[in-house]
Amino acid sequence: MRDCVRRSSMSGKFFPERSMIMLGHARTPVTIVGLGSMGRALAEAFIDADHPTTVWNRTAAKANPLVARGARHVEAVEDAVAASPLIVTCLTTYDATTEVLLPVAGALRGRTLVTLNSGTPAGARAMSAWAGGHGARFLDGAIKNVPSAIGADDTQLYYSGSDSAFAEYENTLNVLGGDISHLGEEPDLAALYESAVGATLLPALVGFFQGAAAVQSRGLQAATLIPYTVKWLEMIASVLPVFAREIDSGDYTEPMSSVRLFLEAAAWDEEFGRETGVDVSWNAPLHDLVRRAAEAGHADHSISALVEILRKPQTVA
Structure with missing residues (x-):
């Protein structure tokens, strides 16, 4: 892995973001787009860490258990994007993500988009260019575990893309798993390593x-x-x-x-x-x-x- 790889300064035993709960500090609002088994697990982790969590899914009924846990469900994807500075999508592919967000692309300006889906490095590069063209910072991510492991100390996730976005939201993203890395500024590195490791x-x-x-x-x-x-x-x-x-x-x-x-x-x-x-x-x-x-x-x-x-x-x- 490149020398620029940045591992989280947080061990799996200590989450500064979580410790803020006791100090009364505000949490970053987060929106989750896509509520399959992994998307639900991501939303649950943010809810459990007291982040204001907005959720959206084509099948609205999938949001009901999350609403019962404290999430806010919105019917319109535009409202979902507008609700938070950090938008985490968990759809099947980059194309599926673009399809959902294209009608509301203007609402992405000034926000950070994190994609957690399958795809190729070329797909990640195209997604980054698309997001940047609409004024959003972009992080692509890979989850190297199953939904039930989200939030565990040893669950590994790695990201690539905007250095400034990762620095700003590292603590927030760390609630998804205790083993978190930033592979570098190039937006396709997470997809590259996900495919290389997944082989x-x-x-x-x-x-x-x-x-x-x-x-x-x-x-x-x-x-x-x-x-x-x-x-x-x-x-x-x-x-x-x-x-x-x-x-x-x-x-x-x-x-x-x-x-x-x-x-x-x-x-x-x-x-x-x-x-x-x-x-x-x-x-x-x-x-x-x-x-x-x-x-x-x-x-x-x-x-x-x-x-x-x-x-x-x-x-x-």
């Missing part, structure tokens, strides 16, 4: 699901895998710094695990699938990547040399 999710989950199907083929419970899988994931986490150093230096010549080792293991994966009656065909593209690395001269190099192959994607005919 590990589906392969890891499918690997677990494959293992679950395999042990169930022997009449065993998937739950029996958990303590061993967790240890395995912890081991993987422990070696990531080594792989990162190899990738950053471009030196793969002292491998902990070589490309050749993974190439030879491909046959075992296929045999394991036949023995357990589990479809392991999702491994084929991974095995192909390993084979291409060996053919490129990396057979006796670290498995991290796969990065060199990933940098040269195959052309689809």
Whole structure:
């Protein structure tokens, strides 16, 4: 991560914003646009931290539980934007956010827009330009946890975009999770890191699901895998710094695990699938990547040399 990355000065054990409650200091009013499961969790966190919280959603009934907790619901999105200096949107995509806010874009002037949605770095750049064109400061954010974890000390969120906006609203945003970072002024960095980090999710989950199907083929419970899988994931986490150093230096010549080792293991994966009656065909593209690395001269190099192959994607005919 860049040298300019700024981590919150607040540990997960102490929230100055929350401590102000006892001192009687005013809280920043916040508007939440979008009340899906994550949007509701965000609103609940702001309400619990005593921020005046305005909520809006296309389906108005979704606001009822939040109103019961102290939120203010408005029917018009223009009123939602006008209610607060800090507008947090939690819709599906940047396009969905633009669609909702476009009719009231003039009301964004002088406010800060924070987007917490899925999308690409290009989408974040376009959203930043759109918001800036309407006089708003922009922060894009990524939530690296599930709705039930919002507000917890170890819940990670990272943002990119306006330095001044993050400095002004850092305390307010910190109520959403105790592990908060600002990646830099470029508006697309949060989306870049979210996609880069998120790339590990589906392969890891499918690997677990494959293992679950395999042990169930022997009449065993998937739950029996958990303590061993967790240890395995912890081991993987422990070696990531080594792989990162190899990738950053471009030196793969002292491998902990070589490309050749993974190439030879491909046959075992296929045999394991036949023995357990589990479809392991999702491994084929991974095995192909390993084979291409060996053919490129990396057979006796670290498995991290796969990065060199990933940098040269195959052309689809």
